[in-house]
Amino acid sequence: MINYIIPIVIVLLVFVVVVIVYRKKHHNEISRLEQKRLDVEMKPVLEELSKVKQLNMNGQAEEMFERWRNKWTELIDVDLKNAGEALLKIEDSVDKFQFKNATAQEQEIEQIIDRVDGETELILTELNELIESEENSRVEIEKLKLDYRTARKTLLAHQYSFGAAGEPLEKKLEVFPGQFEEYDVLISQGNYLQAKDIVNELDRIGKEIFQLISEIPNLLTEIQHKIPNDVKDIRNGFNEMQEQSFFLLHLEIPEKLESIEQILPPLKEEVINLKTENVSSQIESIKREIDGLYDALEGEAIAKLYVDENFDKMGERLDEVSGFIDYIKSEADKVQLSYHLTDVEIALPINARSAMNSYQQRYDLLAIEVTEEQSAYSSLKEELEDLKKLVDVQFEQAQMYSNKLVDLRVHENDGRAELSKLEDRQRELKRKVQKANIPGVPDEITARLHESELQLQTIREELLEIPINVGVIAAGIEKSDILISEAEEVIQEMINNVQLIELLIQYGNRYRMAKPGMDEKLTEAEKAFRDLRFNRALEVAAIAVDSAEPGSLKKMEEIAKEAVLKS
Known part of the structure; x- marks a missing residue:
C-alpha cells in the first residue's frame, strides 16, 4: 500500500511546486507591467503642456495644445486605465491557475503600454520642438535685425x-522689414512654427546678402584700383627697362597686361550684378600673374647687375x-723626365687645355650677345653662371694635379726615409739572430730574412x-714592412722559446737521475735543440719538467720573460 502512496505524494508535491513557480513568475510579470504602466503615466507631459500655455494661445499654438492635451487625457483615462484593470483580471486568472490565458493577456497589455509610451514620446518631442522653436526663433530674429541694421x-x-552694386543690395535688403513684421504677427497669433520658417528663410537670405556687403568693397577696390595700378606700374617699368636696352620680348608682358585689362570689365559687371562666386578666385589668379610679372622684371634687372x-x-x-693650366702642363713635362706618370695623369693637362678652349669660345659668343643686346639678361646670367662653375671645376682639378706633381718629390723623399728605417730593422733582426745562444739558424728564419732583403733591394x-715610379716604391715599402714585421715576430718567438728551453733543461737536470724517464726526455729535448727543432725541444722539456714538479713550467716562463726583457 505504501509503495502506491509514495509516488502519488511525489507527483502531488511536484505539481504543487510547479504551480507555485508559475504563480510567482506571473506575479512578477504583473508587477513589472504595472511599474512600466506607472512610468509612462508619470512622464512630464502636463509640465511641458504648462510651458506651452505661457505662449500666445492662439492659432497653431492653441490648436496643437488642445490636440496634445486631448490625446494625453485619452491615453491616461482610457488606455492606461484599461491596462491597469486588465492587470487585476490577470491576477484572478493566475489565482485560478489559468496560466496560458494569463500569458496571452500579459503580452497584449505590454503591447498597449508600449504603444502608449511611443505616443507619449511623440507628444513630448513635438512639445519640445515648439518650445525650442519659440526660444531659438526669438534669439535668431534679434540677431537678424541687428545684422540688417548694420548692413x-x-x-x-x-x-x-x-x-553700382549698392542699388541691387538695397533691393535685396528691402525684404527684411516686411518679413520682420510678418514674424511678429505670426508670433502674436501663436503660429510659432510658421514664424520659425520665416526666420530660417531670412537667415538663408541674410547669409548671402551680408556676405556680399562684406566682400564687394574689397573686390571693387581690387578691380577698379589696385590691379589697374599694378598694370600701370608694370607697363611703365617695362617701357623704362626697354629704353635701358633690356631685351624683354620673351616675357610677353604687353600681351599679358592687355589680357588682364580685358578681364577686369566683365569681372566688375559680375560684382555689380552680385554674382561674386568666381570673382574672388579670378582676382587671386590675376594677382598671382601680376606678381609673376613683377618677379620677371626684377629678375631681368638683377640679371643685368650680375x-x-x-x-x-x-x-x-x-x-x-688657362695660364695656370699651361703652367702645370710645362711642369708635368719637366716632372715626367724624373718621375713616372700614368697615361691618365699625362692626358689631364691636355684635356684641361681643350676644355678651357671650349669655354673661351662660349665666352666669346656670350660677349657678342652682350654687345648686341638682343638676348635676355636672365639667359646671359645663366650662361655666365654655368661657365663659372665649369671653370672653377677645371681650376680645382688643376690645383689637385699641381699638388700631386709637387708631392712626387715628397713621396720620393718619404720613400728613401722609409727604406732607411726598414734597412735598420733588417740589420737589427740579423744582429738578434747572431746574438742569440743557438746552435744554428733555422731554415724558416733564413728564408724570411732573405725574402725581406730581396724586397729591400728591389x-x-x-x-x-729614371723616371722614378713613386707608386711602385710605395707598394714596395708596404710589402717590405709586412715581411720584416712577420720576421720580427717569428724571430722574437724563437728567442723566447730558446731562452725557455735552456731554463727548463737546467731546471730538469736536478730530477734527471731521480725521476724515471727524465734523463731520456731531457736527452730527446737536447737533441731536438741541436737539430734546430726548437718547438719540439720546448714541447718535450716542458712536459717532462712539469710532470716532475707541477707548476714549474709557469715559473720558468716568468723567469724567461724577465731574462728576455733584460737582454
Missing part, C-alpha cells in the same frame, strides 16, 4: 565703396685658369730608375 548703415555710410659685375671678371678668370733599384 543698412554700412551701405549708407560707404556708398562710394559699393558703386652680368655687368661679372662679365669682365669671367674673362679675367678664363685667362687666369726598392733600392726602383729609386735608381
Whole structure:
C-alpha cells in the first residue's frame, strides 16, 4: 500500500511546486507591467503642456495644445486605465491557475503600454520642438535685425565703396522689414512654427546678402584700383627697362597686361550684378600673374647687375685658369723626365687645355650677345653662371694635379726615409739572430730574412730608375714592412722559446737521475735543440719538467720573460 502512496505524494508535491513557480513568475510579470504602466503615466507631459500655455494661445499654438492635451487625457483615462484593470483580471486568472490565458493577456497589455509610451514620446518631442522653436526663433530674429541694421548703415555710410552694386543690395535688403513684421504677427497669433520658417528663410537670405556687403568693397577696390595700378606700374617699368636696352620680348608682358585689362570689365559687371562666386578666385589668379610679372622684371634687372659685375671678371678668370693650366702642363713635362706618370695623369693637362678652349669660345659668343643686346639678361646670367662653375671645376682639378706633381718629390723623399728605417730593422733582426745562444739558424728564419732583403733591394733599384715610379716604391715599402714585421715576430718567438728551453733543461737536470724517464726526455729535448727543432725541444722539456714538479713550467716562463726583457 505504501509503495502506491509514495509516488502519488511525489507527483502531488511536484505539481504543487510547479504551480507555485508559475504563480510567482506571473506575479512578477504583473508587477513589472504595472511599474512600466506607472512610468509612462508619470512622464512630464502636463509640465511641458504648462510651458506651452505661457505662449500666445492662439492659432497653431492653441490648436496643437488642445490636440496634445486631448490625446494625453485619452491615453491616461482610457488606455492606461484599461491596462491597469486588465492587470487585476490577470491576477484572478493566475489565482485560478489559468496560466496560458494569463500569458496571452500579459503580452497584449505590454503591447498597449508600449504603444502608449511611443505616443507619449511623440507628444513630448513635438512639445519640445515648439518650445525650442519659440526660444531659438526669438534669439535668431534679434540677431537678424541687428545684422540688417548694420548692413543698412554700412551701405549708407560707404556708398562710394559699393558703386553700382549698392542699388541691387538695397533691393535685396528691402525684404527684411516686411518679413520682420510678418514674424511678429505670426508670433502674436501663436503660429510659432510658421514664424520659425520665416526666420530660417531670412537667415538663408541674410547669409548671402551680408556676405556680399562684406566682400564687394574689397573686390571693387581690387578691380577698379589696385590691379589697374599694378598694370600701370608694370607697363611703365617695362617701357623704362626697354629704353635701358633690356631685351624683354620673351616675357610677353604687353600681351599679358592687355589680357588682364580685358578681364577686369566683365569681372566688375559680375560684382555689380552680385554674382561674386568666381570673382574672388579670378582676382587671386590675376594677382598671382601680376606678381609673376613683377618677379620677371626684377629678375631681368638683377640679371643685368650680375652680368655687368661679372662679365669682365669671367674673362679675367678664363685667362687666369688657362695660364695656370699651361703652367702645370710645362711642369708635368719637366716632372715626367724624373718621375713616372700614368697615361691618365699625362692626358689631364691636355684635356684641361681643350676644355678651357671650349669655354673661351662660349665666352666669346656670350660677349657678342652682350654687345648686341638682343638676348635676355636672365639667359646671359645663366650662361655666365654655368661657365663659372665649369671653370672653377677645371681650376680645382688643376690645383689637385699641381699638388700631386709637387708631392712626387715628397713621396720620393718619404720613400728613401722609409727604406732607411726598414734597412735598420733588417740589420737589427740579423744582429738578434747572431746574438742569440743557438746552435744554428733555422731554415724558416733564413728564408724570411732573405725574402725581406730581396724586397729591400728591389726598392733600392726602383729609386735608381729614371723616371722614378713613386707608386711602385710605395707598394714596395708596404710589402717590405709586412715581411720584416712577420720576421720580427717569428724571430722574437724563437728567442723566447730558446731562452725557455735552456731554463727548463737546467731546471730538469736536478730530477734527471731521480725521476724515471727524465734523463731520456731531457736527452730527446737536447737533441731536438741541436737539430734546430726548437718547438719540439720546448714541447718535450716542458712536459717532462712539469710532470716532475707541477707548476714549474709557469715559473720558468716568468723567469724567461724577465731574462728576455733584460737582454
